[in-house]
Amino acid sequence: MRAMTPAFSASALRVALAGREVLQGIDLSLPQGRWTAVVGPNGAGKTTLLKALAHLLPAQGRIELLGRPAREWGSRERARALAWLGQGQEAGAEDLRAWDVAMLGRMPHRPWLSAPTAADHASVEEAMRRTQCWDWRARPLGQLSGGERQRVLLARALAVGAPVLLMDEPLANLDPPHQADVLALVRRHVAAGGTAITVLHELTLALRADDLLVVDGGRVLHHGATGDAATHEAVQRVFAGRIRVHALDRHWVALPDA
Known part of the structure; x- marks a missing residue:
């Protein structure tokens, strides 16, 4: 069977902000038809990564959207293929x-x-x-x-x-029932053949995704299915062992390590 073209791929991706290198040579391939949650500690580069993929920040390296180099996409064509939800939008x-x-x-x-x-x-x-x-x-x-x-x-x-949704903290300011509603919308989008990539601070909710991309220090530490033991170990490691991933009622939850 022919492999599906990734929703996004990047190689040697670097972004510098205010003279500081925030993304340090990232290589990744994010599949279509799946929900990938991006997690990591504060300052890890999660938002910068999403903005670079969305073509909202200047970046070095190579980025492809749906198998085509980012530079080949016109702005309106990209806007039809990729929907962006960022933090603090619509000021003014x-x-x-x-x-x-x-x-x-x-x-x-x-x-x-x-x-x-x-x-x-x-x-x-x-x-x-x-x-x-x-x-x-x-x-x-x-x-x-x-x-x-x-x-x-x-x-x-x-x-x-758009077939691809990029969302930076889509659960911000929402109460738990409406957070659950948003996650259900994301799941429906993916079930219909779409792709979702979300930055989430709520680790237990991030574990509802299909895959986790674990980021720290401007680098990808791990990319794998949310149910894999190696993914759980990467999450625990990136938070310095201060949380543990547990199975609860057919779901995975991240709890502080007592």
Whole structure:
């Protein structure tokens, strides 16, 4: 059977910020059709890695998206293939209605300055209902709580309809039930043939993914299935043995080591 082209591959990937090398020659291959959670301690380079893959930061080395070098993708074409949800987005957009923010996800599908189509409206409504923010679609973003705002931004990402989702801390500001809802949305996206790559600080929730990419000091320490013993050992090692991975009710959980 022919191997599927990776969603992302990178070789000798380096990123320097403010004169400091944050990513130090990373090589990786992230498969399509799976959910990969990126984990590691604070300052490990997780967000920088995601931004480099999304073409949001200048980087040295080679990056391929869906088998094509990053430099060969036009910006609109990339925006249709790759949906991005970052931290602290939409600063300065406080007066925009939640509906208008979610509609921004449809921009890669429309000619410049053209009005939204019926298909755009249908995609945005579906995304807002899936993220349970439809009821406040007419409210300005500045009037929403942190959790409500996060659900609108997630709706914008889903409205793109991209096969690849890159999400940096998508569970931020969400209460546990809505965190579970987001994870269910990610799982549905992958079950439908999509790919998800998420940075998560909540290790127990990260262990719900298919694979873990363990990062520290700007390097990849381990990449493997979440159920593998070697993956659990890598997680425990990167956090200096202060947590342990345990089996609980058919799931894996990460708990502080007493």
